[in-house]
Amino acid sequence: MPPTQTPDLIQLAPDCHVPVIWKPSNRARRLSLRIDPRRQAVSVTLPSGLSTAQAVQFLKIQKHWITKRLTALQQAPAFLPGRTIPIEGKPHTIVHHPTARSGVWIEENQICVSGAEEFISRRITDFLKKHARQILGQELRAQAQISGLCPTRLDIRDTSSRWGSCSSSGRIMLSWRLVMAPTAVRHYLIAHELAHLRHMNHAPAFWRLVDQLTPHRHHAEAWLKHHGSALLGAH
Known part of the structure; x- marks a missing residue:
């Protein structure tokens, strides 16, 4: 068909x-x-x-x-007033400030959004994408420096089924939604893609390198199994 x-x-x-x-x-x-x-x-x-x-x-x-x-x-997080969404693994409650002029900002355990209510979801999405580029970029550079595995480029994308990928040219892609995950999960997924710079497969040598790059593999895989789908469906 x-x-x-x-x-x-x-x-x-x-x-x-x-x-x-x-x-x-x-x-x-x-x-x-x-x-x-x-x-x-x-x-x-x-x-x-x-x-x-x-x-x-x-x-x-x-x-x-x-x-x-x-x-x-x-049960995926919804970007609506009163809802709670994770940022870097920590819960933040969405608070609407319709008359404010600051766009979107984080204030303690709150994510504050100004403007009309119908634009809240888009504004938070744009904010998290920008935040992801900053945080994931910093974490990738730190791990690359320690490991000696240096990608040619980092792309932050909106993917529906993959947390990351690594091309044969050395370009690493990470989902912006990863910025909602805990630190250990981000560390593992970045290590996973860095390991592909040396091994473009999932052979035993690849997994040995992953385990050398991060101590969080098994914890992160278990977390993603239980919570990953919800984050990928966040909107």
Whole structure:
């Protein structure tokens, strides 16, 4: 079936319907699925020769994993007055100051936003992207100096499924949403991408280097497993 922009509502059990985005692929060798945080749906890559009926059977087997991840997305931080969002792992309550002229600023454990209420989400997003470039840039430079692994460039992007990546040219990409995560998680993910400057794979040598660069690997992986989806769905 051709790709569609509108998710299909697929029944996995009598009391369980989930939105599914089908992505047929001639290059894919196997069926794969991931959660799309922005659309709060399951994205399914369909290799040629595999029917959607077969894919649905696989989704039914993965029902527990799918519903757990989608439920976590519903708990994603919302950039609205009175809500609490993490910044560098610490909770901050959003407070609206409609008549102020300072844009967005942090005041103790509050993130303060001026202007009209309908612009609050966009203003906080823009603020966090700028903050991410500063904080993640500082942390990447510090780890690069210690490790001797120096990227050619840092890009801060808005990604829906990846925290970071490293290209063969040495360019590292990090998601701005990472600035909401605790320090140990940021340290691990930066170390992960720096290690790819030497090993462009996930072979044992790569993981040995990661463990040399950071003591936080296992803690961070566990944290991301439980909280990562919610941060990727923050809006």
